Amino acid sequence: MQPSPTKRIWQQPGVVLGLIALGLLLAMFVSAALGDKSIPPTTVVHALLNMEAPDDAINGIIVRDIRVPRILTAVLVGATLAIAGAVLQAIFRNPLADPGLIGVSAGGAAGAISFIVFGSWLIPASWPLLHEIGISLFPMAGGIGVTLLVYRLALHEGRIHVTTMLLIGLAMNALVGALIGYAVFFSNDDQLRDYTFWSLGSLARANWNVLSWLAPIIVLLISALLRYRRQLNLLLLGEYEAVHLGLNVEKLRRRLILFTAGGVGLTVALCGMIGFVGLITPHLCRLMLGPDHRWLLPASALMGATTLVIADLLARISIQYSELPVGVLTATVGAPFFLYLIVRAKRRASF
């Protein structure tokens, strides 16, 4: 790292982190104030503080039971995707690492569609709660399962061969794609349409019930990942250097893969595939803060949350009375950025 004794105040990591956090709060409030139904900001504030007038019941319900759970879900999901992206980029030492790359998203998708197609045979329709749990657990299990398999296959003589791992991830994506193809063939029209909308990525399933179990899990997960910030800095020096500095690289990778696969699988279960948040936001944060994971991890989480809150706001308000799938929006911005990264990396011949 460069010595930089003359850092301006707005270049201080703590200040940058604070500014991103402020941006997140601002985005959350703007998102709570805007929507298909125009609700005066004072009513929004009243509804948020739980003190609206009784004749404004519908506006209160819209703010408290539709917009706020959705915004909080966007914060949690965005933060998970972004921090997972930052961690994966560090452990693979590859700037293009994205949760989709190691098979998490594909495994999650396979789990979800298997449940949509076969769950209706296994579980009677009179048990809706079991369906709710199943549609969340199957993608999670699928994500972790595929990721673990990739990891096992890439483990050679006690070491993970990163290139092999990425290539196996590619093969797993293809295999899971075939599984999804079978399920699509055997599904009926309703199931197919459900799967299509789910795979485009949307936060429309957010409500307070979902949040009550999602929030504790995500908060625990993010704090667990943040504990590894110093080890990730050691890994930046290089695999051998990290081992010589006393770091158990294998164990670190195994744990981090489990945490990120579980977290991303959970978001896939809930919101479908929302791509590129995990790719772009760590890059933006690295531009502002440099590669130090002590700052990069929390900044990525905050930035990912902000990005998804804004993307979901655009998805909600861009078409009057209906909404775009948010995954379509993030991919529209994310895919060109991905191309830019590839072109830049090729020019520098760095991978």
Next chain:
Amino acid sequence: MKASTFKKISCQLIALTLTAAGLSAESTARIVTVGGAATEIVFALNRGDDVVGVDLSSTYPQAATKLPQVGYVRSISAEGVLALEPTHIVGTSDIGPANALNQIKASGVPTSVIPSPGSPEDLYQAIQVLGEELKQTEAATQLKSKIESQLASIQKLETKPKVVFFMSSPGLGHLNAAGRGTKATAMIELAGGENVIRSHPGYKGISHEALVALQPDIILIGLAEGMPHNETRILDSVLHNAAWQNVPAVREKQVHTVPLGRTLSFGVRVGEAALELNQLFAETVSN
């Protein structure tokens, strides 16, 4: 004019104005309909003027397509629907996602969900339920008997024509055929025909060879309304396919396009659609 007459007339005028105002206050009902069949029934029960929003699958009547859109029936937005300030929401059982439906119900706006009709019986029941809820029981009875009489005038065919129903354009090479348990099969049977594809449920791809083996008398190709289609090209792609020249439907040029929404919605036009197909089937059999 005598003062008393003037007073009488002005009183009557005021009374009339008040009644008119009362009527307009009465008609501030705002209905959002989600699902093609729900929209068709609400319009057919003379409440079309009160509809303020529909979903994408509501393609009939024409007036409905000009109303604000709340998205596709399976992926509506709760806030989008509530922002139209509805006093009543009518949907078919396809309405979703479940979370959005729950949020809408929680808002306290009266919400009716009718089963998505797949048979005339389902349709009659939906008409009756909505007739009661929208206070149009008389219109509901009339509508029901109109459809009943249309269906009653369908001719019974001695020899049922063998029919294949394609969902997508065969011009693309992919033959997505209606199988067991589909609305297409129900409609073909209602019109006196027989769907020869029994090998699979739902709409699935079949091979080009299957058509030669099944030897259908009639091929129907469903086209979505409101989408651009080159009908001639689609029909030509079937009629001029060298492999199919021995298939009776192709040989006798009994390949027809049908409007999807009208044919398969099992909405208020089910009688007309079935009658039309019935005539087509009768002509084919008699030839």
